[in-house]
Amino acid sequence: xxxxxxxxxxxxxxxxxxxxxxxxxEPAPAAATAATAxxxxxxxxxxxxxxxxxxxxxxxxxxxxxxxxMPSLGMPAxxxxxxxxxxxxxxxxxxxxxxxxxxxxxxxxxxxxxxRPVGNLQGGTKQ
Ligand SMILES: [Cu+2]
Numbered sequence: 001x002x003x004x005x006x007x008x009x010x011x012x013x014x015x016x017x018x019x020x021x022x023x024x025x026e027p028a029p030a031a032a033t034a035a036t037a038x039x040x041x042x043x044x045x046x047x048x049x050x051x052x053x054x055x056x057x058x059x060x061x062x063x064x065x066x067x068x069x070m071p072s073l074g075m076p077a078x079x080x081x082x083x084x085x086x087x088x089x090x091x092x093x094x095x096x097x098x099x100x101x102x103x104x105x106x107x108x109x110x111x112x113x114x115x116r117p118v119g120n121l122q123g124g125t126k127q
Contacts, residue, residue, distance in 0.1 A: 046113070047073050049065070049070050051101075052065065053095055061090070063082055083112065084115065093117050097118070101115045102115075
């Protein structure tokens with residue numbers, strides 16, 4: 001139980017680096033394959049995040065987020081792109097908003113599976 005999730009955050013961090021590298025260079029297929037193998041043998045790992053939505057590409061289902069620290073992933077604050085799952089309604093957010101999101105490792109890729117503007121959270125006490 002206690003050691004359950006140690007491998008996933010490390011894989012996710014490697015993926016994050018791969019994603020960032022891919023923005024200016026070639027993708028890293030080896031890293032993605034290793035992460036896929038790990039993800040398939042464990043329950044899907046999910047991670048809560050929050051940040052400013054900088055860009056929204058609805059046809060390609062991609063968002064660019066300047067996200068806050070994500071300690072569960074070992075990721076510092078940074079700007080990066082995430083793919084958005086088909087189940088997510090991208091029409092609920094617009095560029096420039098502060099958003100909260102959930103990342104799920106799907107086929108070894110950190111994918112947005114929940115996305116909403118922070119200001120619309122009911123009963124929220126912050127922002
Ligand atoms: Cu990141």
